[in-house]
Amino acid sequence: MNEPIFEANDLSRSFTVGSSPFRDLANHFLHDRQPTVLRAVDNVSITLAEGETLGVVGESGCGKSTLARLIAGILPVSSGERRFRGEAYESLLARKRDALKIQMVFQDPLSSLNPRLRVGEIVGEAAVLHGVVPRAKVKDYVVEILARVGLPADSVGRYPHQFSGGQRQRVGIARALAVKPQMLICDEAVAALDVSVQAQIINLLMDIKRDSGLAMIFISHDLGVIRHLCDRVAVMYLGRVVELAKTSELFASPTHPYTRMLLEGMPKISMQRRKFMPIQGEIPSPLNPPAGCHFHPRCPIATDHCREIRPELREIKPGHMHACLNIEAR
């Protein structure tokens, strides 16, 4: 096993919901109610090896995007530690030049790219500012990066709105690559794209991974995309990782009841009309998650102690971890 490039230990992030100075003041005097706290990420520990792609999959509200922002270092943690090549984030992020080693690609390139800048500036700006490339050579450098993501050289002088969705996502990827990152975090980077364009972007990411050995964290709700692109997968449910395994292993023999439900619900191209089974239950509100195992109200094998005890993530087979009290290794 390679030395991990990234390590997170007991990472948590909470948000106070509906807090405002006025409400805080009112609560202070009226001893009214405690502010509602949302535990978006709840004691998550993961590692990422050099050159590895780790997928994080889960449904809306499971905290996967918050986790992405924590790993990218653009959101402070509530508790827990993050390490990049052994160094704690706090000291790493203080050095701006080194903070660039971690880059992020967002879902919606239209809202993550400055609409008033030309592509040449968007892609080249940070690289020049932080001395990745001298200003005199930036033009050639940008053209080279654009070629790498499959954009023509004349894109340099155009604005983001002049591109199609897929091309814009290429600009977003070029922007991230321009500062020579060592870790790339993609948050739903292909979710908004059409199938044929999505395939183009996935192939591009695979090329980048193969050519540069870039370590990647790939956040998605789409199991098909995750399966295709990732070496290992973490499944999240209401802020917690419930299962973590090699991709092939997770898809072939999922152990956690939630993962199984997720895989069953995954639409597949099939010749037969599916017998859609009514899966019981809604996703509970993350504001008020069930006690014990968060999944117990929907779980077919829940027992009494699932309602009380929080299951820890534990290894049940080499490299295969899950957080379930009732299922042992098979």
Place this chain on the structure above:
Amino acid sequence: MSKAFFQVDDLNTWFFTRKGTIKSVRDISFDVSRGEVLGIVGESGSGKSVTGMSIMGQIDEPGRIVSGSISLNGEELTKLDFEEMRRYRGNRIAMVFQNPLMTLNPLMRVRDQMYEAIGAHEDVPRNAMHKRCIEALRAVGIPSPEERLNAYPHEMSGGMRQRVVIAIALLLGPDLIIADEPTTALDVTIQAQIIYQIRRQIDERGLGMIWITHDLSTLSELADRIMVMYAGAMMEIGTTEEIIGGARHPYTRKLLDSVPSRNVPGEKLKQIPGNMPSLMALGEGCPFASRCERVTEICREPVPATQLSDTHRIWCLHPFEN
């Protein structure tokens, strides 16, 4: 099929903008039978949503239905004036959109929105309305419907809201429901629940449904027939088996091949090179020609339909062999 109650023939919906004419829908023809789900699949700009809006009579300036016919139970809808069409909308044809928050009024309780929908078309006493709303909510699998009637949309989860929208669509017992990406914004486990309930309603009530989506996987599991659109035109239509198992059009094949689950994990996905052509600058020929690997000179000429079986039709001069 003879039991089709809904028919679209040679529909053309164009938008006349200052920059030029956008031919969003060109010569579309299909029908829907009772108890049938027709899936319309295509990428953004394929004209699938404009087809749905045309049926609902909701094409606004600068667009209009240029030619073609849309008929429900033998009555021609394109000839109806606004008031007559209003009586059809919601009553005989209902529509479900992708985002339930845009469809539901955030300031009204679910009950009032449902009452309003019934009241717009029928004169029913309140307690009868109430009973009908409860039934409709129960039919789409909403637990404790009595309580839900008093809730506001923001008090419900996304899946629950979309169920309410579907319940409203079912309220007046329409003949046809048009659903435009109804489960795209939902999580997979919730999507599976909703599709299950919709399919049951269609089978039980003998409704017809047009399910518009970009997601071939969901369609392959739900639809009886599938119609593939590209750049405003039909490429291929057939039963789900014919399209998923035996697609003959190069575009349909490429679309199927670019779905990750049809590829070996870790290997490069089969992708379609290039981009969709501008809808303003379309020639006479096949719109897919510029991206097609089987293209020849004759593809620049208008492409006639070829009937491959009773149900399978294709617009291609160089189809794949079966």
